[in-house]
């Protein structure tokens with residue numbers, strides 16, 4: 073019998089009111105149920121928000137360095153369980169074990185980084201133009217914040233929202249994605265064992281509509297931080313702004329890698345394989361468009377296809393596997409649908425394009441890493457987020473044409489360039505429409521101590537992670553203090 077995981081409300085592990093659960097199924101082996109999670113409804117979300125509201129004044133009253141200590145302790149607990157937590161993640165989400173391990177390490181680093189924020193200088197002292205007046209700003213927490221997270225980074229994303237929210241003095245209700253709720257559960261479990269004040273962090277699983285809407289509508293909730301699809305983010309935005317509370321949305325991407333004619337072709341091919349196919353292309357920062365200068369197009373594509381064919385697809389727990397399954401049947405269907413759309417629109421299939429079957433593949437949602445050539449800007453495969461291992465190749469006449477193609481989408485999350493030409497690299501950095509820019513690196517693979525976020529339709533609101541993260545979770549108060557009368 074699979075283990076039953078409960079909600080965490082007011083410092084207690086509790087069943088949802090209906091006592092119903094939903095299975096969390098391993099996408100690489102659908103015979104395995106990773107766990108049973110609470111099928112919460114509005115009343116459970118309401119209880120979590122009430123608990124957070126009750127706990128908030130006392131939590132905010134603790135000195136910030138002491139709030140940070142809970143994050144440090146939780147980080148230690150998580151570190152002692154690193155291997156187990158990585159395995160949990162691979163089993164619920166499908167990504168290969170080394171990637172899962174990297175993500176858990178990142179969550180640990182995030183807890184430590186924001187634990188340290190508790191003891192750093194938060195605000196400014198600014199000179200006054202008046203005599204004997206001392207001016208400064210101070211940060212105040214917002215109150216209760218609701219965090220709604222996706223399945224593809226099931227540990228790092230909840231961590232990078234929870235940690236700054238908590239250290240700033242907010243209390244939190246987190247709702248993880250139904251497809252991968254265990255990794256966030258592990259973070260909350262560690263905070264519980266670290267002795268965090270009851271009600272400071274609350275965890276509720278359940279369908280996005282019922283739980284999500286209640287969180288957004290609860291009068292105590294003063295901010296919503298969401299990561300997920302543009303579709304859900306758009307609806308959430310309309311709902312949240314009716315209440316005029318703070319909102320932060322991190323959504324989809326259609327991220328380009330531009331390869332210029334001076335690039336080392338083997339190096340460029342490796343970067344494309346990593347960016348497009350690691351984590352089965354299920355990263356918001358994954359590369360889904362390669363924009364290649366005409367002069368090197370043929371030889372680069374030859375190397376890229378050869379390297380892609382060598383990628384071992386399988387259960388991420390097996391050594392040597394480079395790409396795991398799609399996260400569920402619906403995502404697999406989406407991948408295969410886009411492959412058909414691309415073919416119908418006239419793109420040329422260079423490799424992949426099929427669901428994998430036979431042996432272990434029959435137990436999971438495996439699809440081949442897929443590359444299309446001859447993709448033009450008007451095709452849906454060039455414009456829409458697939459969120460799977462499907463790479464579209466586009467030929468650029470020259471650098472200006474490459475910039476035109478790279479910027480011709482509604483998204484603007486991440487973008488990379490492969491080149492040794494310093495002038496072109498700087499021009500790219502200035503002209504590319506993306507919030508995250510990498511040079512001679514894949515589009516994915518960012519670090520916790522720097523700001524994260526996109527432009528255009530990929531993101532809305534303030535940046536996450538790094539030193540800017542606290543701006544979202546605090547309000548600035550400005551003080552003018554005259555120390556004479």
Ligand code: NAP
Pocket residue numbers: 220221222223224225247248249250251278279280281283284285299300301302303304305307308322323324325355356457459485530
């Ligand atoms: P999703 O379907 O939008 O779901 C995200 C979260 O929203 C889940 O917890 C979901 O709950 C919840 N939700 C669904 N309907 C809701 C509603 N009506 N109100 C409130 N919450 C609701 O996205 P996903 O499939 O999990 O994740 C994939 C997407 O996330 C991709 O588009 C990817 O690009 C994007 N993403 C962006 C970033 C970034 O930082 N820019 C990072 C990672 C992923 P259920 O799971 O219960 O439906």
